[in-house]
Amino acid sequence: MEVRDRIDVILADARLDENASEKTEAIEALIDECGWEAIRDCMLDVLRDDRLAEHWQTVANVFWGAVLDRRELPAISHWKGLLHALNHAFNKESMDLLLYLGHPRIENVWYTGDGFLKLAGLVAAGLVEVAESQFSAGVRLGNSAPTSPPTTAVRVKLSDKGKLLVDSWLKGDESQYRAALAGSSGS
Secondary structure (H helix, E strand, O other): OOHHHHHHHHHHOOOOOOOOOHHHHHHHOOHHHHOHHHHHHHHHHHHHOHHHHHHHHHHHHHHHHHHHOOOOOHHHHHHHHHHHHHHOOOOHHHHHHHHHHOOOOOOOOEEEHHHHHHHHHHHHOOOEEEEEEEEEOOOOOOOOOOOOOOEEEEEEEEOHHHHHHHHHHHHOOHHHHHHHHHOOOOO
């Protein structure tokens, strides 16, 4: 019998008291045999099915047990990673800039020196790199002093690590996201 079928039998068993955690315990007993990933995926399927709303408390109990047992929960890990990013190297503006720079049509945007400073944290984290830079000494008329100040212009792009991070965010690929974040957070 498939894992989902076994869980459906447990959920439908009127002899098991949902409020007394008997259904939760019966489902948790399947973890050693079937593996946590299979049970987790079935629990998520139950949550997606509005017809099974009466069993959502059991699902919540199974997930709470998983939290206490420190089992892998991708959604929680993903959010913890996002919170880590927000509280450490990246603020919302930095995250928006990463997504902006990752857009396929964004290639030739030049930043002035002061605009480039907004990217400093992302450059330091190795997520953004300078693709090209230009320096101008200012405009001179003959041998006189410059009539305009020197300027710097920088074109940036996502580094390979930055591309990996943005790609994993957009795909929702937790393992790729964790690998990219671990290599860029600096903490």
